[in-house]
Amino acid sequence: MLSLQEISDRLEIQDLMVRYSHAVDTHQWDMLDEIFTVGAHIDYTAMGGPAGDLTSTKQFLATVMPNFSAFQHLVANSSIRVEGDAATARTMCHNPMLVEGADGHRRLMLCGLWYHDSFVRVDGEWRISQRIEEKSYMFVAPPAEAVIS
Numbered sequence: 001m002l003s004l005q006e007i008s009d010r011l012e013i014q015d016l017m018v019r020y021s022h023a024v025d026t027h028q029w030d031m032l033d034e035i036f037t038v039g040a041h042i043d044y045t046a047m048g049g050p051a052g053d054l055t056s057t058k059q060f061l062a063t064v065m066p067n068f069s070a071f072q073h074l075v076a077n078s079s080i081r082v083e084g085d086a087a088t089a090r091t092m093c094h095n096p097m098l099v100e101g102a103d104g105h106r107r108l109m110l111c112g113l114w115y116h117d118s119f120v121r122v123d124g125e126w127r128i129s130q131r132i133e134e135k136s137y138m139f140v141a142p143p144a145e146a147v148i149s
Contacts, residue, residue, distance in 0.1 A: 006082060009082045009087065009126070010080050010082065012125075012126050013078075013080055013082075013087055013089060013119055013126050014078060014080070016035060016119070016126050016127070016128065017075050017078065017089070017091055017115070017117070018075065019031065019034075019035055020032070020035050020073075020075075020128070021072075021073035021074070021075055021093075023035065024061060024065070024073055025071060025072060025073055027061075027062070027065060027066075029058040029061060029062055030058075032054060032057070032058055033054070034127075035127065035128055036054045036127060036128045036129070036131075037120060037122060037127045037128065037129045038054070039053070039129070040053065040054050040127075040128060040129055040130060040131070041053065041129075041130045041131075042054065042057040042130075042131045043130075043131065043132040043133060044057075044060070044133050045133070046113065046132075046133045046134055046135040047111060047113055047133050047135055047138065048138075049064070049133075067099060067100075068097040068098060068099055069098045069099070069100065069106065070097065070098040071095065071096065071097040071098070072094075072095065072096055073093060073095050074093065074094045074095070075091050075092065075093050075115070076091070076092050076094075077091065077092040078090070078091040078092075079091075085120060085121035086118070086119065086120055086121075087118070087119040087120075087126070088116075088117065088118050088119070089115070089116075089117045089119070090114055090115070090116055090117075091114065091115045091117065092112075092113075092114055093111075093112070093113050093114065093115055094110075094111075094112055095110075095111040095112075095113070096108060096109070096110050096111075097109045097111070099140075101143065103143075105143030106143060107140050107141055107142065107143055108140070108141040109138065109139070109140045109141075110137070110138070110139045110140075110141070111137070111138050112135075112136035112137045112138075113133050113134060113135055113136055114133070114134040114136065115131055115132075115133060115134075116130075116131070116132045116133075116134060117130065117131050117132075118130040
């Protein structure tokens with residue numbers, strides 16, 4: 001049976017991952033300062049992005065996210081292991097995005113991935129100290145106009 005502390009830790013970590021998705025989907029880059037540790041390592045290379053620290057990740061997201069007219073980060077199926085003030089998790093992410101192609105047509109891009117996260121408790125609050133993406137799939141659908149005609 002899980003202790004109250006273990007239940008609390010798991011819920012706090014799940015909330016942290018949801019707050020990450022909310023920060024990215026609402027372009028609130030400074031919220032990421034409350035989600036990651038100061039020295040966090042973030043690796044988006046599996047999905048075509050960079051790897052780096054929090055500052056470079058915020059700059060990357062601020063540059064690339066405006067290219068998408070709509071998007072969602074849906075996280076689920078977390079497998080969380082807590083050991084004192086450290087934890088790890090493997091969490092599924094489904095990330096649909098609309099992108100405008102060079103031909104002017106919008107296309108739906110579906111990204112499926114897992115986040116491999118390491119967490120630490122800092123001043124009583126959980127933070128992500130490392131995030132590495134693992135690619136499952138990426139699919140870009142043809143524009144709706146091409147499918148209909």
